[in-house]
Amino acid sequence: MLFFIEVLIGGLLAGVMYSLVAMGFVLIYKASGVLNFAQGSMVLFAALSFVSILAMGAPFWLALVLTLAIMVLLGVVIEKVVLRRLVNQPQITLFMATIGLSILIEGLGQMIWGSQVHGLDLGINDIPFNFYGVFISQFDLFAAGCAAVLVAGLSLFFHKTKIGRALRAVADDHQAAMSVGIPLKHVWAVVWAAAGFVALVAGLLWGSRLGVQFALTLVVLKALPVLILGGFTSIPGAIIGGLIIGATEKLAEVYIGPYFGGGIENWFPYVLALAFLLIRPDGLFGEKHIERV
Amino acid sequence: MSVQGNSILTVNNIEVIYNHVILVLKGVSLDVPEGKIVALLGANGAGKTTTLKAVSNLLRAERGDVTKGSIEFKGKRVDKMTPPELVKQGVIQVMEGRHCFAHLTVEENLLTGAYTRKVSRAEIRRDLERVYAYFPRLKERRNSQAGYTSGGEQQMTAIGRALMAHPSMILLDEPSMGLAPQLVEEIFEIVRDLNQKEKVSFLLAEQNTNVALRYADFGYILENGRVVMDGKAADLATNEDVKEFYLGISSGARKSFRDAKHYRRRKRWLA
Numbered sequence: 001m002l003f004f005i006e007v008l009i010g011g012l013l014a015g016v017m018y019s020l021v022a023m024g025f026v027l028i029y030k031a032s033g034v035l036n037f038a039q040g041s042m043v044l045f046a047a048l049s050f051v052s053i054l055a056m057g058a059p060f061w062l063a064l065v066l067t068l069a070i071m072v073l074l075g076v077v078i079e080k081v082v083l084r085r086l087v088n089q090p091q092i093t094l095f096m097a098t099i100g101l102s103i104l105i106e107g108l109g110q111m112i113w114g115s116q117v118h119g120l121d122l123g124i125n126d127i128p129f130n131f132y133g134v135f136i137s138q139f140d141l142f143a144a145g146c147a148a149v150l151v152a153g154l155s156l157f158f159h160k161t162k163i164g165r166a167l168r169a170v171a172d173d174h175q176a177a178m179s180v181g182i183p184l185k186h187v188w189a190v191v192w193a194a195a196g197f198v199a200l201v202a203g204l205l206w207g208s209r210l211g212v213q214f215a216l217t218l219v220v221l222k223a224l225p226v227l228i229l230g231g232f233t234s235i236p237g238a239i240i241g242g243l244i245i246g247a248t249e250k251l252a253e254v255y256i257g258p259y260f261g262g263g264i265e266n267w268f269p270y271v272l273a274l275a276f277l278l279i280r281p282d283g284l285f286g287e288k289h290i291e292r293v
Numbered sequence: 294m295s296v297q298g299n300s301i302l303t304v305n306n307i308e309v310i311y312n313h314v315i316l317v318l319k320g321v322s323l324d325v326p327e328g329k330i331v332a333l334l335g336a337n338g339a340g341k342t343t344t345l346k347a348v349s350n351l352l353r354a355e356r357g358d359v360t361k362g363s364i365e366f367k368g369k370r371v372d373k374m375t376p377p378e379l380v381k382q383g384v385i386q387v388m389e390g391r392h393c394f395a396h397l398t399v400e401e402n403l404l405t406g407a408y409t410r411k412v413s414r415a416e417i418r419r420d421l422e423r424v425y426a427y428f429p430r431l432k433e434r435r436n437s438q439a440g441y442t443s444g445g446e447q448q449m450t451a452i453g454r455a456l457m458a459h460p461s462m463i464l465l466d467e468p469s470m471g472l473a474p475q476l477v478e479e480i481f482e483i484v485r486d487l488n489q490k491e492k493v494s495f496l497l498a499e500q501n502t503n504v505a506l507r508y509a510d511f512g513y514i515l516e517n518g519r520v521v522m523d524g525k526a527a528d529l530a531t532n533e534d535v536k537e538f539y540l541g542i543s544s545g546a547r548k549s550f551r552d553a554k555h556y557r558r559r560k561r562w563l564a
Contacts, residue, residue: 087354162408169394169405176392179351180454181380181409290395290440 013140015246040220047203071196225273231286307362341498395440406457
């Protein structure tokens, strides 16, 4: 039983790490209805920038602020150079644009900061501590705390602020938003900047776990089943989806894995997502497609 | 039409081309006197919506372009302004088919209308109450997602949302679309109310000629992207051609098939 709980908690905490990446997708999907393929590159870019600025001798907080500024700038530039020209184009066009962006940002990051693998130490011990016989990773707990703060902050932002409301309005109906005088360009710049911020947090946490390297862009693949489960439009959904994916993949690995010769952790989430698509295509918390007949 | 008093909006001989090739408006001129309701009438494809969108500048997003002519609001050229700038100037469009934000609550929808205004929360609150006073039904539904409200409630939400911007002129596109006759009357009553109490001028595009002419002060009839007739609403309502072609009232008994030719001929004369 103790072992079960330990696996479960380990899984849940690992899931939070996926949620962090998934949240970036949700932000942009909510505001523009586009799956931002470049989110993974942004995670890498943020982590690379942070590590490189740190390596130049800047203190931790300065590096954090500078990286944040870079990510916000990146968001604004993306809006100005790419998105503004694609208003009212089919969504597949926007999606293709994000694929292009993804490659560009990856290349740019490694061109500016170099492509060697960096270590990143956030100063948090990764030594598990003993909680009534269950071993819990401190690092994972810290990551969960970060995620909780982010979610609370973003939910407030979306529901209680004027710009947050405008973001949701734009997501629902571009044209109507324009007709009431919401400037699409500001809204998109804000949302990409916010996605950049989320990418920074995800980049730091994943970077300190895996090392800052090209493989960071691949963590987005784990975010996809999380999104399908939680729904593309819900931030709490991204968290719950992450928790479910994390917990089930670890439990499946331990309890079902041996029958398949192990290693099912890598594909189990996708099977789960596929099954989910058949039952609830909007995800657990996604906005229902409202259709009036 | 002779301009009475100051005109708040003047559209001067505009031509609109979609996608660089499709000529939709072929020189439309019209005039909205301050504090009046002007109806823009015509069949499907006559150019009513295009005219409204040319004024509110939502055309650009649909690859339409005003290639000739000018548009003046309160004596100022506005044809190069972006929609947010126009809303700040006091012109706002309520689009055809309501276009509420389906996943936002009714109240949130209304609040988005105040996006361009930099005023205190208390003032926004007051404006909300003012909108609820005109549309008591919206107050009951304030916390429902707009997508789940009825067509009439959505139309009210759309008009209320525009009102939150404190406009001096509302471009209202087809408010009667898909609504029961009784609701249509209700909506138009409110439009008249807003016009009289809030001094909002209206340019409204409408297929329902009968209702529109009853509530409007002036009317313009569009056909194939041209204004073919204009005048006081009361005069238009009694005009023989308007009665026959737009109100479905003919003077004589039932028309025989032979008269169809006659109809065509007269229509051509109109255009």
